[in-house]
Amino acid sequence: MARKNGVRNSLICGLLTIATFIGIGLAVSAQEAPGSAEIDFDGFMELSGEVWEMREQRLLTLEDFNAMAAESNTIILDARSRYAFELGHIEGAVNLPFSDFTDEKLAEVIPNKDTRVLIYCNNNFTDDAEPIPLKRISLALNIPTFINLYGYGYENIYELGVLTETTNTDVNWVAGEIPL
Numbered sequence: 017m018a019r020k021n022g023v024r025n026s027l028i029c030g031l032l033t034i035a036t037f038i039g040i041g042l043a044v045s046a047q048e049a050p051g052s053a054e055i056d057f058d059g060f061m062e063l064s065g066e067v068w069e070m071r072e073q074r075l076l077t078l079e080d081f082n083a084m085a086a087e088s089n090t091i092i093l094d095a096r097s098r099y100a101f102e103l104g105h106i107e108g109a110v111n112l113p114f115s116d117f118t119d120e121k122l123a124e125v126i127p128n129k130d131t132r133v134l135i136y137c138n139n140n141f142t143d144d145a146e147p148i149p150l151k152r153i154s155l156a157l158n159i160p161t162f163i164n165l166y167g168y169g170y171e172n173i174y175e176l177g178v179l180t181e182t183t184n185t186d187v188n189w190v191a192g193e194i195p196l
Contacts, residue, residue, distance in 0.1 A: 060163075067166045074162075075177025078186050081134060084174060090132040093125070095161045096147070103147030106136060107188040114157060117164050129169050135161050136176040143182050147192075 076084070085092055085108060092109040094101050101111040112125045126133060137157035138148040151157065158175050165173050182189040 063167050064163050067163050070166075070171075071162050071173075071175065074174045076134075076174050078176065078178050078180060078184070081136075081174070081176045082186060082188070084132060085134055087132070089128070089130070090134060091126060092134045092136070093161070093165075095135065095157055096137065100138075100147040102192045104182065104189055104191045107190045114161055114164070117168065119168060122165075122168050122170070126170060130172060131170070132172045132174065133165060133170055134174050134176070135165070137161070140176045140179060141182050141187075142179060148182065 084090055085106075092106055094105050094109040094111045095114040095117075096105075096111070097113050098111060101109070101113075105111070110125055112121060135158055138151055139153065139156035139158065141148045144150045162173055162175055180187055182191075
């Protein structure tokens with residue numbers, strides 16, 4: 017009798033497991049209906065979670081940012097628009113607008129994935145005027161730039177983690193002209 021109950025319980029557990037997987041499959045299918053197969057929000061959220069703790073350890077003072085910038089195998093990446101970059105940027109920075117990030121274009125600017133990459137954005141500066149108007153705090157360009165660089169395989173990323181002004185001599189801001 018005990019054996020019979022054990023078999024029955026095993027069958028019930030097996031059927032419940034199958035029903036659960038079918039239910040999950042139906043729920044996933046229903047959720048996948050809208051949207052592009054080339055857009056993976058869940059993957060982005062997972063990647064963001066991986067980066068979160070690492071990024072917290074990679075926020076730099078202006079002094080540390082400048083010291084690292086002076087070392088070999090380091091670049092300063094400005095991911096703002098070409099227009100904003102030409103109006104002004106940190107001295108020595110290279111420009112690749114965030115919207116242009118692809119494997120190929122990143123490899124042109126940063127051929128070695130071991131290169132130390134320093135990033136900054138408008139929200140590091142209090143000026144709040146062209147070429148660095150403030151963005152909404154939760155949408156500051158540092159965040160998606162860091163996540164995307166990491167997602168493209170660049171893990172030696174550091175971020176200017178302070179608020180200052182472009183007129184601070186330690187920023188080494190290069191003012192440009194309005195491009196034609």
